[in-house]
Amino acid sequence: MASVSLRKLEKSYGALRIVKGIDLDIKDGEFVVFVGPSGCGKSTTLRMVAGLESISDGEILIGDRVVNKLAPRERDIAMVFQDYALYPHKTVRENMGFSLKVRGVAVKDAETRINEAAEMLGIAHLLDRRPGQLSGGQRQRVAMGRAIVRRPQVFLFDEPLSNLDAKLRGQVRTEIKRLHQQIGTTIIYVTHDQVEAMTLADRIVILRGGDIEQVGTPDEVYNKPQSVFVGGFVGSPAMNFAKAKIEAGHVCFANGDRLPLSAIQTGKETAFDGRDVIVGIRPEHFVTAADPAITLTATVQVVEPLGSDTLVHFDMGGETLTARMPPDMRPTVGATLRLGLDPSKVHLFDAASERAIG
Ligand SMILES: Nc1ncnc2c1ncn2[C@@H]1O[C@H](COP(=O)(O)OP(=O)(O)O)[C@@H](O)[C@H]1O
Numbered sequence: 001m002a003s004v005s006l007r008k009l010e011k012s013y014g015a016l017r018i019v020k021g022i023d024l025d026i027k028d029g030e031f032v033v034f035v036g037p038s039g040c041g042k043s044t045t046l047r048m049v050a051g052l053e054s055i056s057d058g059e060i061l062i063g064d065r066v067v068n069k070l071a072p073r074e075r076d077i078a079m080v081f082q083d084y085a086l087y088p089h090k091t092v093r094e095n096m097g098f099s100l101k102v103r104g105v106a107v108k109d110a111e112t113r114i115n116e117a118a119e120m121l122g123i124a125h126l127l128d129r130r131p132g133q134l135s136g137g138q139r140q141r142v143a144m145g146r147a148i149v150r151r152p153q154v155f156l157f158d159e160p161l162s163n164l165d166a167k168l169r170g171q172v173r174t175e176i177k178r179l180h181q182q183i184g185t186t187i188i189y190v191t192h193d194q195v196e197a198m199t200l201a202d203r204i205v206i207l208r209g210g211d212i213e214q215v216g217t218p219d220e221v222y223n224k225p226q227s228v229f230v231g232g233f234v235g236s237p238a239m240n241f242a243k244a245k246i247e248a249g250h251v252c253f254a255n256g257d258r259l260p261l262s263a264i265q266t267g268k269e270t271a272f273d274g275r276d277v278i279v280g281i282r283p284e285h286f287v288t289a290a291d292p293a294i295t296l297t298a299t300v301q302v303v304e305p306l307g308s309d310t311l312v313h314f315d316m317g318g319e320t321l322t323a324r325m326p327p328d329m330r331p332t333v334g335a336t337l338r339l340g341l342d343p344s345k346v347h348l349f350d351a352a353s354e355r356a357i358g
């Protein structure tokens, strides 16, 4: 196992800067997830760590070794891709053992490692099958097994679940987490799926346009998003945003609703006077029994019962708000309600910079 450090890591293609100076220290044994929209540089960063892509500037350390100039096979890492190419004519056992054979690991030792990994992944009964005789989820497990048997210092995963259907994705996701709990090896995992990021990560790195937007535990990025981008990216359904202005200690919305700033954040009521803000409210932070002073007036547009809860979409003076409400809630479409809020869960962002304030 090993720590991984990125120091001012850069990647450019000609004049095009793709990765713009990333600094990050990943602890030994940590499960770190890089998340962000398509094209933000996740794969490029991971491929630089793997040695599959050259580095334009900066340094990568695995343990205390600078690996910039080391070939992939000298870095002691194992990578699992979305397109896990298994050898179709080899058995599962042969697929898993191939890299060990190439590296000259003794047959007996290789056998032990394969059996252990297969046991851990629940594929011990499949060892004599060929990939064509496996389901998609089983093939993905074999691909992971192939990485595990090498006992690398670091695992790199690039969207390993993207080709699986929703149910299987959930199952394999849980298995990856269990696997990490068992073997404790450092993992860097790339995904565009914020649910995967939230459920798997010790720490999430949110990338945007080749830069780190925020790094934190799942709780930190969910509860304290430092920007509109992070607030909107993490959480499902997404955080609601509404424009407002701070006036006389109140957050004033376009429809005339006013929330006292003192209820949202204490001690800074006057500092923000006159400021244009974006108010962020998560769908799960509307409450039915509320302080009457802390409500928003909104008109019911669409009601979506989900069984476990009900999503209600509102119009608030031209802005759309989505609220996650109790399962038995069935408000009438067209009705205008006073929607209660948990004031401690309201986020304020500066309208111009889109950075969190307060
Ligand atoms: N060989 C290349 N030449 C030029 N641009 C590239 C090359 N490879 C990737 N890119 C660009 O780099 C950006 C980041 O790509 P990538 O790291 O694959 O994003 P992600 O994995 O986050 O979706 C994209 O805009 C992509 O088009």
Ligand SMILES: [Mg+2]
Residues within 6 Å of the ligand: 042, 043, 044
């Ligand atoms: Mg990618």
